[in-house]
Amino acid sequence: MLEAPSVTVSAxxxxxxxxxxxxxxxxxxxxxxxxxxxLPVLPALRERLAAAAGRNAYGPVAGSAALRTAAxxxxxxxxxxxxxxxxxxxxxxxxxxxxxxxxxxxxVVVPVPSWVSYAAQARLAGARPVPVPVLPGQGGVPDPAALxxxxxxxRAAGRDTRCVVVTLPDNPTGTIAAPATVRxxxxxxxxxxxxxxxxxxxxxxxxxxxxxxxxxxxxxxxRTVVTTGLAKNLALGGWRAGVARLPEGPLGRGTHDRLVxxxxxxxxxxxxxxxxAAAYAFEEPPEVVEHLAAGRRxxxxxxxxxxxxxxxxxxELPPVRATCYLYPDFEPLREHLGRAHGVHDSGGLTTxxxxxxxxxxxxxxxxxxxxxxxxxxxxxxxxxxETEAERTGALSAADPLRLPWIxxxxxxxxxxxxxxxx
Amino acid sequence: MLEAPSVTVSAxxxxxxxxxxxxxxxxxxxxxxxxxxxLPVLPALRERLAAAAGRNAYGPVAGSAALRTAAxxxxxxxxxxxxxxxxxxxxxxxxxxxxxxxxxxxxVVVPVPSWVSYAAQARLAGARPVPVPVLPGQGGVPDPAALxxxxxxxRAAGRDTRCVVVTLPDNPTGTIAAPATVRxxxxxxxxxxxxxxxxxxxxxxxxxxxxxxxxxxxxxxxRTVVTTGLAKNLALGGWRAGVARLPEGPLGRGTHDRLVxxxxxxxxxxxxxxxxAAAYAFEEPPEVVEHLAAGRRxxxxxxxxxxxxxxxxxxELPPVRATCYLYPDFEPLREHLGRAHGVHDSGGLTTxxxxxxxxxxxxxxxxxxxxxxxxxxxxxxxxxxETEAERTGALSAADPLRLPWIxxxxxxxxxxxxxxxx
Numbered sequence: 013m014l015e016a017p018s019v020t021v022s023a024x025x026x027x028x029x030x031x032x033x034x035x036x037x038x039x040x041x042x043x044x045x046x047x048x049x050x051l052p053v054l055p056a057l058r059e060r061l062a063a064a065a066g067r068n069a070y071g072p073v074a075g076s077a078a079l080r081t082a083a084x085x086x087x088x089x090x091x092x093x094x095x096x097x098x099x100x101x102x103x104x105x106x107x108x109x110x111x112x113x114x115x116x117x118x119x120v121v122v123p124v125p126s127w128v129s130y131a132a133q134a135r136l137a138g139a140r141p142v143p144v145p146v147l148p149g150q151g152g153v154p155d156p157a158a159l160x161x162x163x164x165x166x167r168a169a170g171r172d173t174r175c176v177v178v179t180l181p182d183n184p185t186g187t188i189a190a191p192a193t194v195r196x197x198x199x200x201x202x203x204x205x206x207x208x209x210x211x212x213x214x215x216x217x218x219x220x221x222x223x224x225x226x227x228x229x230x231x232x233x234x235r236t237v238v239t240t241g242l243a244k245n246l247a248l249g250g251w252r253a254g255v256a257r258l259p260e261g262p263l264g265r266g267t268h269d270r271l272v273x274x275x276x277x278x279x280x281x282x283x284x285x286x287x288x289a290a291a292y293a294f295e296e297p298p299e300v301v302e303h304l305a306a307g308r309r310x311x312x313x314x315x316x317x318x319x320x321x322x323x324x325x326x327x328e329l330p331p332v333r334a335t336c337y338l339y340p341d342f343e344p345l346r347e348h349l350g351r352a353h354g355v356h357d358s359g360g361l362t363t364x365x366x367x368x369x370x371x372x373x374x375x376x377x378x379x380x381x382x383x384x385x386x387x388x389x390x391x392x393x394x395x396x397x398e399t400e401a402e403r404t405g406a407l408s409a410a411d412p413l414r415l416p417w418i419x420x421x422x423x424x425x426x427x428x429x430x431x432x433x434x
Numbered sequence: 435m436l437e438a439p440s441v442t443v444s445a446x447x448x449x450x451x452x453x454x455x456x457x458x459x460x461x462x463x464x465x466x467x468x469x470x471x472x473l474p475v476l477p478a479l480r481e482r483l484a485a486a487a488g489r490n491a492y493g494p495v496a497g498s499a500a501l502r503t504a505a506x507x508x509x510x511x512x513x514x515x516x517x518x519x520x521x522x523x524x525x526x527x528x529x530x531x532x533x534x535x536x537x538x539x540x541x542v543v544v545p546v547p548s549w550v551s552y553a554a555q556a557r558l559a560g561a562r563p564v565p566v567p568v569l570p571g572q573g574g575v576p577d578p579a580a581l582x583x584x585x586x587x588x589r590a591a592g593r594d595t596r597c598v599v600v601t602l603p604d605n606p607t608g609t610i611a612a613p614a615t616v617r618x619x620x621x622x623x624x625x626x627x628x629x630x631x632x633x634x635x636x637x638x639x640x641x642x643x644x645x646x647x648x649x650x651x652x653x654x655x656x657r658t659v660v661t662t663g664l665a666k667n668l669a670l671g672g673w674r675a676g677v678a679r680l681p682e683g684p685l686g687r688g689t690h691d692r693l694v695x696x697x698x699x700x701x702x703x704x705x706x707x708x709x710x711a712a713a714y715a716f717e718e719p720p721e722v723v724e725h726l727a728a729g730r731r732x733x734x735x736x737x738x739x740x741x742x743x744x745x746x747x748x749x750e751l752p753p754v755r756a757t758c759y760l761y762p763d764f765e766p767l768r769e770h771l772g773r774a775h776g777v778h779d780s781g782g783l784t785t786x787x788x789x790x791x792x793x794x795x796x797x798x799x800x801x802x803x804x805x806x807x808x809x810x811x812x813x814x815x816x817x818x819x820e821t822e823a824e825r826t827g828a829l830s831a832a833d834p835l836r837l838p839w840i841x842x843x844x845x846x847x848x849x850x851x852x853x854x855x856x
Contacts, residue, residue: 019536022698025495053490061707062484066822068475068672073447103525103674107701114441114558132699136536138560250490250706252525276444277554279529283705284672285483400488 019136023128023378031372042424043394044318045372047183049247049336050394051310052403054303057246057289064288071284073276075101075255079287082294083255089296090215092229092238098258100271101290103282105213105241105254108271109177111278112237112256113137115270116207118174119166123154125339125379125387127183127211142166142173143380146189149330151339152182153189156196163204175207180225181214181334184379184389186315188218188225188334198231207267208236213254216245216304218334219312234261242293244335245304247393253282253290306407311336313412314392321425322390325433336393339376342386345433349386353432357383369428395421441558445550445800453794464817464846466740467794469605471669471758471815473732474825476725479668479711486710493706495698497523497677501709504716505677511718512637514651514660520680522693523712525704527635527663527676530693531599533700534659534678535559537692538629540596541588545576547761547801547809549605549633564588564595565802568611571752573761574604575611578618585626597629602647603636603756606801606811608737610640610647610756620653629689630658635676638667638726640756641734656683664715666757667726669815675704675712728829733758735834736814743847744812747855758815761798764808767855771808775854779805791850817843 027045035041074080079101084094102108110133113120121142122130131141144154144162154162154176166173178197181188189197201208208228218224229236241254258268281287293300312332319332319340327340342349342361349355355364358375365371376387396406397417406412413419449467457463496502501523506516524530532555535542543564544552553563566576566584576584576598588595600619603610611619623630630650640646651658663676680690703709715722734754741754741762749762764771764783771777777786780797787793798809818828819839828834835841 019692019695019699021495021695022702025492025698025702028492029494048492050491053488058487061487065480065483066475068670069472070447070450070470070671072451073443103705104702106699107529110700129699136696136699248490249492250703252702252705270441273441273443274558276447277441277528277551277558278532279525279701280444280447280674281672283525283674283708285707286705 019132022132023374027372027374031366034370039370041370041372042421042428043372044390044392045374046394047391048249048393049244049307050396050403051247051307051407052400053248054246054300056297056299057248057293060289060292061251061285064285067284067288069284070281071287073272073281075099075282076284076287076291079255079291079294082291083257086294086296087238087257092227092257094257095260098260098264098268100256100258100268100275101282101287102254102256102275103252103279104243105211105239105256107279108239108254108256109133109209109211110137111271111274112209112267113139113175114274115267116175118172121154121159121162121173121176121206122380123152123178125151125184125376125381126177127179128378130177131380140171142171147193149187150189150193151185151187152179153193153197154178156193156200159197159200160204163206173206175209176201177209177211178228179211179214180227181218183214183335184337184374184376185330185339186332186335186337187330187339188223191226194226194228195231198228198236201228201235202232206235207263208232210236210238212238213240213244214335215240217308217311217336219308220333223333229257229259234259235263237267242290245307246293246300247307248293251286251289253286255294310396310406310412311392314395314418317413317422318390318392318425321422321429325429336391338390339387340390342388346386348433352434358385358388359383361386362388365428365432369431371425371428441554444554445796449794449796453788456792461792463792463794464843464850465794466812466814466816467796468816469666469813470671471666471729472818472825473669473729473829474822475670476668476722478719478721479670479715482711482714483673483707486707489706489710491706492703493709495694495703497521497704498706498709498713501677501713501716504713505679508716508718509660509679514649514679516679517682520682520686520690522678522680522690522697523704523709524676524678524697525674525701526665527633527661527678529701530661530676530678531555531631531633532559533693533696534631534689535561535597536696537689538597540594543576543581543584543595543598543628544802545574545600547573547606547798547803548599549601550800552599553802562593564593569615571609572611572615573607573609574601575615575619576600578615578622581619581622582626585628595628597631598623599631599633600650601633601636602649603640605636605757606759606796607752607761608754608757608759609752609761610645613648616648616650617653620650620658623650623657624654628657629685630654632658632660634660635662635666636757637662639730639733639758641730642755645755651679651681656681657685659689664712667729668715668722669729670715673708673711675708677716732818732828732834733814736817736840739835739844740812740814740847743844743851747851758813760812760814761809762812764810768808770855774856780807780810781805783808784810787850787854791853793847793850
């Protein structure tokens with residue numbers, strides 16, 4: 013037998029599949045683990061995909077001109093003027109992030125906590141993740157002072173650290189780094205000669221427009237790569253479409269060319285019919301904007317309702333401002349959880365909730381945090397209904413919390429948290 | 435500036451894009467470079483994709499149960515009984531091949547010549563390709579005796595060689611290794627404890643059923659991974675759907691699990707609407723079988739016609755038996771090409787043909803062969819028409835060589851080869 017290279021299945025996808033198996037076996041489950049957004053495809057996007065079903069050419073590796081132009085417009089409307097020639101499309105932002113690590117080379121700084129795949133991708137790319145904690149309540153952006161120290165230490169130890177990943181807004185915490193923190197991160201990256209990979213896939217899921225964070229591309233335009241996709245804002249995870257915006261200038265141009273070369277060797281192009289529909293989505297006609305806004309309102313309403321239930325039993329939680337993620341800390345319940353349930357860490361807590369109550373959450377340990385913490389991630393994306401009709405109803409409901417299937421889930425969650433805290 | 439990691443754009447995709455730019459600029463071009471099959475999507479498949487446009491869930495990393503079951507049936511009908519639980523779907527067989535290299539680890543033996551991406555993928559995966567020549571007229575399968583020597587040498591030098599890639603039938607040569615060679619390769623792999631990655635994407639494009647090569651999975655079932663996809667047999671390159679069949683037993687199960695883990699971190703899943711249509715294609719209902727047979731007949735007719743033109747000017751060519759690729763050797767014209775055109779190697783020959791005549795071919799050097807050879811690869815997939823109507827006409831024509839657009843291309847090719855050889 014060969015020695016097994018070390019790689020584990022994405023924790024979010026694994027949790028999702030495990031819960032689906034229990035549901036298929038007839039068990040009552042409540043899925044708060046998956047990052048999937050259970051909402052219907054906007055009919056206009058379905059139609060665009062169907063109309064493009066005859067497209068079977070590979071097309072340009074970087075994506076069709078229509079899609080790259082549409083994505084450039086999307087960023088321009090958000091204050092980032094963009095050359096379509098510096099846009100690269102891929103089959104999801106996940107493969108783009110991986111290909112960027114290969115294109116840039118060297119080790120990568122990842123925030124702690126952060127999305128499950130950054131560190132795993134770094135290892136697959138032959139690099140080592142350099143973990144740097146975030147500031148309290150400002151997930152997704154490594155503390156700039158700690159970043160300086162960590163990179164100095166890594167370089168002193170002979171490690172070739174070349175980039176830093178940030179998530180704005182953040183997964184798993186659902187929080188948003190302050191503009192000053194983003195600016196300081198960008199300044200530190202410039203000083204340390206690091207490329208910034210800014211994962212902005214949740215950009216459109218900030219509840220109050222005043223809270224929208226600036227991109228590091230505003231402060232360090234020459235070295236910031238921005239990525240986004242359609243999985244979260246338009247619930248098109250299964251369509252696999254993402255885009256990256258490379259910086260102007262020699263560093264950006266070189267990174268762009270290597271990214272396209274890597275893409276040509278790993279995936280050739282994103283599915284052509286999907287590219288056609290994605291181009292329409294990034295053009296943001298009114299129906300797309302409305303659909304996105306309806307999803308955002310639904311996330312906000314349900315995430316606030318779930319957050320209230322966490323705080324009602326004594327868990328600590330930052331204010332709910334973006335995404336459909338909550339990252340409660342059960343530290344105040346530590347003594348009780350240990351005594352009543354033999355639970356001493358995040359993995360024990362999520363295992364108990366899954367096995368005794370059929371409630372799927374992800375442990376903070378999956379996001380790179382110390383195992384002893386009692387933080388877990390809850391995602392509301394699967395609470396909106398099981399059927400297309402329920403999900404469509406949730407999107408248009410004046411008060412989604414009064415819909416029976418959402419109310420039942422929340423009541424069940426109340427019961428489970430109550431039993432846990434008693 | 436960072437040091438640039440070494441990676442170059444896929445030669446086939448680069449040649450294709452370069453020629454497209456010349457065509458868009460109004461130049462007369464004849465594209466024999468791309469591996470893309472310029473044929474229309476079967477209407478039934480378009481309909482299946484359109485009907486699945488509402489599918490937006492990620493679904494299982496390994497692909498939907500329907501697609502895995504259909505792919506298992508596809509292989510069973512070809513003599514390889516297959517457990518759907520050992521099938522993994524990806525966004526093309528290209529990403530599956532790359533993920534397999536990461537899942538297996540170590541260095542990989544690649545045939546010389548071989549498809550442009552095997553060696554490039556190995557380097558991106560942090561491995562080194564171990565080049566082993568094929569036997570004359572039997573492309574795609576490393577000479578088993580030479581394989582033994584090369585692996586022994588590599589291991590003596592401390593290299594951890596773990597797998598060997600074969601292509602059956604072959605790209606770039608269009609040839610088919612003899613069954614005895616496949617058997618000897620499988621035996622050598624077992625003796626050397628190598629995993630065999632058998633790229634069988636051209637399996638359905640063998641012109642005479644009696645010529646269909648056995649898979650190495652017949653001879654070394656415990657260690658052979660088979661990959662295929664829909665890009666070549668059904669001209670669905672731009673849809674991005676491939677499948678891998680992992681072996682039964684502990685080695686296969688371990689490789690399967692690591693492959694799924696890698697897939698979960700790099701791409702999540704293939705596009706869900708594409709998976710739905712791909713499941714239908716792999717079920718092989720009569721309309722799919724007929725469409726595939728029509729494409730195969732067209733490849734055979736046009737490839738034979740192009741082959742005749744190469745031999746007419748004195749290039750050497752193995753018999754035309756499979757795929758839409760020809761791999762002529764201009765060695766007999768070496769003296770003339772040097773004297774009349776200053777051409778001394780395959781790169782010089784393809785540059786001359788592209789720049790003076792607008793004819794796109796790929797040099798043997800792109801496939802890992804020594805640069806001084808005068809071998810080039812010609813692909814007929816782009817000769818079938820520019821429009822959907824022309825391509826549909828080519829598929830159904832009793833004698834496609836009499837269709838004006840194909841006849842004109844062949845006449846132009848005659849002129850160009852004549853000018854080259856004069």
